Amino acid sequence: MEILLAIFLCVLTGIVAIAFYYEHPKAEVPHGISEHQKLYVLHYFINFGFGLATLLDKVGIMSEIHFLRVVMATIPPLKDTRLHIKDLRFERVKVRIYQLKTSNSNQRRGILYFHGGVGQFGSIQAYERMCRYLCRKTNSVVVCVGYRLAPEHPFPAQFEDCLTAAIHFLRTAQDHGVDPSRIVICGDSSGGTLTAAVAQALVNRRDLPKLRAQILIYPFLQCVDFNLPSYQQNERVPILLKRRTLVLGLKYVNMDLGIMEEVFKGCHVSEDRRLKYQKWVGPDYIPHEFKTRGYKPSPTPLPSKELCELVESMFDPVFSPLLAEDSVIAQLPETFILTCEFDVLRDDGLLYKKRLEDHGVKVTWCHLQEGFHGTLFLALFGRVIGFRSGAKGLEKIVNFLRLM
Structure with missing residues (x-):
């Protein structure tokens, strides 16, 4: 019974x-x-x-968020006796460190990894495969940052933890067998957002070694225009549908989902902001070949003063790194940007690539013509779940890291 x-x-x-x-x-x-x-x-x-x-x-x-966390936390890691793995804290922040047992060099590369999950889910455990893979393939010391999650810890606690971990690692790199001049920060999706924001926060720090590079894997970088070509073309393409992008983003910054349709239209951008950001964000800066699948220019909406004031925090470069000032962008380290053709966030990466290159920052760009959001993460689970485009992207990242 x-x-x-x-x-x-x-x-x-x-x-x-x-x-x-x-x-x-x-x-x-x-x-x-x-x-x-x-x-x-x-x-x-x-x-x-x-x-x-x-x-x-x-x-x-x-709660919905806790269920998603539980599901991601149950992802089994690969067993690998070649690695030495330990859990530590960098100040108050939980981290997990991966290194090859056979490597005795004190001049190794260091990789600081910020996982995705829109600041609300994802974890060290969920990204175990990614960090082990990078460690094995590049003989690097990999540090995965277990930053605090929203809504229990409201934005920008996630950025604060990642910045704390980065500063601590830069100061103590030699304690972990890492050359301080060879530290790379890396992240995917919202982890790419955190990577870009941390790199920007460090540009004026004269008391720390400079970052060697940053790696941004299909990052979210701006909240000004949700009608760029990639948002229109890939609105319903899995895994990150357009509507889901904004739902999760608004939940991250603890805003009412009732404003979503107005934000989609662009009513959240004041005239002053629109004039300022039009030199950095807009379809005119997207190469023509990325509009061939169809693009329809959107009419300029009338801004809502109340809405503009409500969403002001979304224009902070911590949330939208593409909106940082030119003086910050010009000082950023060498950058690797990965974009996917079938991803709503594709054009964020293209716009950031252009801004960096306009300021003389060296950029290595990898575009996966068959890629979609999350394809690299899935590639680590073998042929049944993995996609060939993801495997190609991982290979490109490894090749870039080996040059650092």
Whole structure:
């Protein structure tokens, strides 16, 4: 009887979760992705997970964010006896350090990794495979930063923890067998946002060694224009749908989702801000070849004074690094930027690439023609879940790091 009840409850949960699944935006997987059927199946399971998270949240069993954290934390790491792994704290910040047991050099490269998850989920455990991979392939000391998460720790606590960890590592690099002049910071998605923000915060620090480089993997970099070509073309492309991008972003900075449609239109940007940012953000700075899949210019909306004041924190370079002043951009270290063709955030990377190059910063750019948001993370799980484009991106990053 108990077994039948358990089966019934599981089936009921599944049915209700599917109902919530259908409340979420539907996907459109482009045929430009050769493994599009695999991506569609993957999207179904991810959207089902979001549906189940919504269900559990609504019935009071577990919050949506905590469910997503639990799911990501259960990702099993690869076993690897070649690595020495230890958990430490850099000041108040939890970190996990990876290094090859066979390496005795005191002049190794150091990689500080900031994981993705829109500041709300993701963890050291979830990114175990990524950090082990980078350690093995580049013989680097890799430090994964377990920064505090929202909403328990409101934005910008995540940035503050990453900056604290970076400063500590730069000061104590030699204690970990790392050459202080060979430290690279790296992150994917919102971790790429944190990477860019930390690099900017360090440019005027004369009491610390300079960063050797920064690696930005499909980063979110601006909140001015959500109608750039990549947002229009990839609105429904998994995994990061356009609507989901803004939902998670607004939750990150603890703002009401009721403002979403007005933000999509651009009513959150005052006339003064629009005039200032138009030299950095806009479709005119996106090369023509990235508009061939279709792009329709959006009319300039009338700003809402109340909304402009409400979202002011979103224009802080900590949240939108693309909006940093020229004097900061000009001092940034050598940069690797990875973009994916089928990613709403593609044009953020292209715009940042242009700004850096305009100021003489050396940029290595990797564009994955069949890539989508999250493709590198998935590549670490083998052929069943992984995608060829992700494996290509990881190889390019490793090659870049070996030159540092």
